[in-house]
Amino acid sequence: MNKKTGDVIVIGFALFAMFLGAGNLIFPPTLGHLAGTEWFFALLGFLVTGVGMPVLGIISMGKCGGSLSDFTKNINNVFGTFFIIFVMLIIGPLFAIPRTAATTYEIAVRPMNFGISSVTSSFIFFAITLFFVLTPNNVIDRVGKFLTPALILVLALLVIKGIITPIAGPASPSIDKIFLRGFKEGYQTMDALGSMILATIVISGITSKGYMEKKDLLKMTVYTGFLACLGLGLVYGGLVYVGATGSSVLPEQLSRTEIVVKSSELLWGNAGRVVLGLAIGLACLTTSIGLTATAGEYFANRFKDDISYRATVIIICVVSFFLSNFGVDNIIAIAGPILEVVYPVAIVLIILNLFIDYIPNRYFYSGAVIGTLCISILQGLVAAKELINNLLIKIGAVPSMNTEALSFNTTIRVLKHLPFEGIGFPWLLPAIGMSLLFGFGYILSEITKKAPSMKNK
Numbered sequence: 001m002n003k004k005t006g007d008v009i010v011i012g013f014a015l016f017a018m019f020l021g022a023g024n025l026i027f028p029p030t031l032g033h034l035a036g037t038e039w040f041f042a043l044l045g046f047l048v049t050g051v052g053m054p055v056l057g058i059i060s061m062g063k064c065g066g067s068l069s070d071f072t073k074n075i076n077n078v079f080g081t082f083f084i085i086f087v088m089l090i091i092g093p094l095f096a097i098p099r100t101a102a103t104t105y106e107i108a109v110r111p112m113n114f115g116i117s118s119v120t121s122s123f124i125f126f127a128i129t130l131f132f133v134l135t136p137n138n139v140i141d142r143v144g145k146f147l148t149p150a151l152i153l154v155l156a157l158l159v160i161k162g163i164i165t166p167i168a169g170p171a172s173p174s175i176d177k178i179f180l181r182g183f184k185e186g187y188q189t190m191d192a193l194g195s196m197i198l199a200t201i202v203i204s205g206i207t208s209k210g211y212m213e214k215k216d217l218l219k220m221t222v223y224t225g226f227l228a229c230l231g232l233g234l235v236y237g238g239l240v241y242v243g244a245t246g247s248s249v250l251p252e253q254l255s256r257t258e259i260v261v262k263s264s265e266l267l268w269g270n271a272g273r274v275v276l277g278l279a280i281g282l283a284c285l286t287t288s289i290g291l292t293a294t295a296g297e298y299f300a301n302r303f304k305d306d307i308s309y310r311a312t313v314i315i316i317c318v319v320s321f322f323l324s325n326f327g328v329d330n331i332i333a334i335a336g337p338i339l340e341v342v343y344p345v346a347i348v349l350i351i352l353n354l355f356i357d358y359i360p361n362r363y364f365y366s367g368a369v370i371g372t373l374c375i376s377i378l379q380g381l382v383a384a385k386e387l388i389n390n391l392l393i394k395i396g397a398v399p400s401m402n403t404e405a406l407s408f409n410t411t412i413r414v415l416k417h418l419p420f421e422g423i424g425f426p427w428l429l430p431a432i433g434m435s436l437l438f439g440f441g442y443i444l445s446e447i448t449k450k451a452p453s454m455k456n457k
Helices: 003-019 022-064 077-094 096-112 118-134 139-164 178-187 191-208 214-245 256-302 309-324 328-354 363-383 385-394 409-416 428-456
Strands: none
Touching: 003 022, 003 191, 003 214, 022 096, 022 178, 022 191, 022 214, 022 256, 022 328, 077 096, 077 191, 077 256, 077 309, 077 328, 096 118, 096 256, 096 309, 096 328, 118 256, 118 309, 139 214, 139 256, 178 328, 191 214, 191 328, 214 256, 256 309, 256 328, 328 363, 328 385, 363 385, 363 409, 363 428
């Protein structure tokens, strides 16, 4: 094996391990459970947003320079800064970090029947997280290097057993628009957003191995990205299939974490449930520590005149502790509408940065983002319909029996008439149209400005 191949394998495996966040493992089995016999089409949708876009995000960052500021440099500076801060909040204290604690409780603690409440579990979880992010040592790195292979081994045993001796047979689908559901479920991994941060680590790892030329750096980024993509596809595909085979046995109303726990129980008994719970719980802890440290460093550097790293990580842990007690499904429900708005913008920026060498001016970027936001905001409102109506009832703004005070029927009709809505891309043509309008509009304005001066000459 030559050096280049070895480096691709090492960095590719590291990237695969970073993307394989334990909190993400609850989504594929649930998707398979809902899709039943149509599990493969659900998997394809999930792979687009949960695997393909994150890997393209890594490659895109390599193309545009490798830093967060480079990723958004071709759009308005204020919007670019706001977007990165918002992304850091999403993959930090608002959703991703609280979800790791909630997942740990629901998969590793509650099934053990220790009588420990979610508040106690989350308090201990974030106390440990805070200890490690405030203690300058590499213990967690060593633990992480052990836990990732252990988690992969446990998942491999679960999937292989599920293929050789399936739980049962897949039931008929319990959802419509199966590909679209998989596509939207991939948003919840938040990996396309996380790829912006992970890319800086991957690119640093590649350059440290001597690949300094931009061409070599980009090639290595592509190779390692596709290796990680292959690994994630196999793991997620296996878990979707396991969820599908249990769809005729397990009730539809089970939560995401309950589906994972019950599936492991049916395949490996109580021992399997315990081992999987411990592996996922410990992996969630390492994920929480990594995300807390990353978010803490970012905000401490961004606002270095106002707040220290220590104060930042304490605030992150306190906020995450309170939010984690909403439970996994509630965190996902609240995150859904926000991701409906933000994720399409991230996808558009990833694609544009892949072709950065061929885009003549920054107005093509601005137009694409504006066109995307016009539609993704509508998608977010529709996704938040139930949350908004429940809030209106809770504050007494509408009668309790009026569960459809805001129906968003007109918005839904508009979205349904947009091309590619059925596969998750209703914002695609508006993004292209506005990009061309802004980009060529700027070119024409420059030509118009130069025309009088040419005549005077």
